[in-house]
Amino acid sequence: MTTAYSRRRMLQFLGAAGLGAAGLAACAPAPKETEPLAADDPKANEKTFSFASWTLNEEAGKPVVQGLLDTITTKDGLTVNPVSYPYNEYLNQLTLQVRGDKLVGAAQLDIAWLGALAALGKLRDLGDAAKDGGYTSTALESGQYEGKQLGLPWTTGAIGLVTNKELLSRAGITEFPETIEDFEAALVELKGLGGGVVPYAASTKVAQLKDILFWMKTFGCTLLDGDRVTIGDDASVEAVTWYKKLYDQKLIAPDVDRFDARALFGQGRAAIYDDAIVGKGAVIKDSPDKQLADKLDPVARPVLKSGDDPQAQLWGHVIVVVEGEAANTATSFARWLTSDQAATDEFFAKLALPPTTEKGLASDAVANDPFTKAFSERITKTASQNPFWRFPEYAQMETVIAEQVQAVLIGSSSPADAMTTAGEQVQALVK
Structure with missing residues (x-):
């Protein structure tokens, strides 16, 4: 239950x-x-x-x-x-x-x-x-x-990235970045807009930190190989290390879940956020900007190197x-x-x-x-698909991972230790 x-x-x-x-x-x-x-x-x-x-x-x-x-x-x-x-x-x-x-x-x-x-x-x-x-x-x-x-x-x-074209344009970003390196540089430019704008309203609360899974896949972690959990490998550690860097540089914000991200985006206070396609209705409905619908632009998730397939959760x-x-x-x-x-x-x-x-x-x-x-x-x-969905305990698995990622964000664990722990705990749930 x-x-x-x-x-x-x-x-x-x-x-x-x-x-x-x-x-x-x-x-x-x-x-x-x-x-x-x-x-x-x-x-x-x-x-x-x-x-x-x-x-x-x-x-x-x-x-x-x-x-x-x-x-x-x-x-x-x-x-x-x-x-x-x-x-x-x-x-x-x-x-x-x-x-x-x-x-x-x-x-x-x-x-x-x-x-x-x-x-x-x-x-x-x-x-x-x-x-x-x-x-x-x-x-x-x-x-x-x-x-x-x-x-x-x-x-x-x-579930993918949605942008506010107007905010990107104001930051001088005419084309959305293809690679992680260029994406990070674009977030820095967006931060320069000031006015309390969050460059990327990424999930940082446990309830939605499962979004990190497809950033891990972007960095090359398969998450699951057969019944073997691969979280804890170099790719997953690198992904969480990068996420922590964005957090420390205030390119993403603390205590954000899907509801918070939608609110920030709808108010014009976030340039990029993650959502399912149905999120558009909620964002537009509650936004004071009656022209927001014309500013929305879904984009492919940046990749580690040019030519990689962008990652997204079905x-x-x-x-x-x-x-x-x-x-x-x-x-x-x-x-x-x-x-x-x-x-x-x-x-x-x-x-x-x-x-x-x-x-x-x-x-x-x-x-x-x-x-x-x-x-x-x-x-x-x-x-x-999220590969953990095939297990009845998938929600517990996602929570275990989210809690360890949050521990990294708040500084109570290193990326390597947290991902090792997450991998071991998820593996114990595999049946």
């Missing part, structure tokens, strides 16, 4: 909202996701199943998803019986439902939870359903676990299907919801959640949204 609630709080920082579950019905198991059930299909009578979705419990998202459900259920003669849970209870409730064979159908899942639910051994391999769906390779990766395609990607993004939602009665119908529903052009266009237009197919990303709707287009091309394209 402690681990689950800790993770939920972290997900709230990334823009996740309350979850709900609904007894919902689905569409055809025919090859084309928009075709109705064939009359001779042995599963043609299985038209009622559950669909768990946190978006159905959100004020903004519920009417959008309900509208999609109404569209497909009306077309295929399905029955919808909505049931919802408060967000903080969702993952536990979903786990209980699946474990007890009480959830028949499909469920929306945060990609960070896939390993935990997969461990129950009741999710369908959707590899065949994913074929010819037009999904991007990055989106497909978000739904993979131990070599199986256990989720069809519904929306795929990443973020997104997938649809999973529980094996059992109506699984065939639920599978076709999952494919329709995640890959049908009209369905994904509506989802993006009303919630600004990026589609997961090549066709969806090439649509006029995305092309006419510079922020989403740039985020997808510069950040999501090279994003990857």
Whole structure:
């Protein structure tokens, strides 16, 4: 319970909202996701199943998803019986439902939870359903676990760097730096703006210090090699040493988490910060600068040396299907919801959640949204999963690492000692 609630709080920082579950019905198991059930299909009578979705419990998202459900259920003669849970209870409730064979159908899942639910051994391999769906390779990766395609990607993004173009311009930065060395130099220029501007509102509170993991990857630490934790190697020590230098030079600020970073950025007091693509809405909504939306620019994370792939953590939602009665119908529903052009266009237009197919990303709707287009091309394209997500104890692992990084920042431990300790403690949690 402690681990689950800790993770939920972290997900709230990334823009996740309350979850709900609904007894919902689905569409055809025919090859084309928009075709109705064939009359001779042995599963043609299985038209009622559950669909768990946190978006159905959100004020903004519920009417959008309900509208999609109404569209497909009306077309295929399905029955919808909505049931919802408060967000903080969702993952536990979903786990209980699946474990007890009480959830028949499909469920929306945060990609960070896939390993935990997969461990129950009741999710369908959707590899065949994913074929010819037009999904991007990055989106497909978000739904993979131990070599199986256990989720069809519904929306795929990443956690990456977002900048205020106006502040960068005022500091004389016309192109965002490609390398760590040039990035550090740019932060120094931004500090020179004065006025209390934080050059980079990086995470420095334990709750969000897991962001350091992808800086470690930038420096060459793999984090995990098979079941061997590699934190404690030279690359991880070098990354944390560099982070400490930024901290000491006041290029990043103390006691900052995702909420703080959004607030600083929205107020025009931070030039760069880390966020998921959905963070844009929260930043703009609370900002006194009504022109801020035009100043936002997502950028690729700087690399250690030119030519390296920029690092970013995948973020997104997938649809999973529980094996059992109506699984065939639920599978076709999952494919329709995640890959049908009209369905994904509506989802993006009303919630600004990026589609997961090549066709969806090439649509006029995305092309006419510079922020989403740039985020997808510069950040999501090279994003990857947090390798610790495959362990049930991943939230504890992230906390262990964060606490040791914070110890370095406040000067109570050296980078080498802290990373050695973090690696040993995380290794002890690997099962």
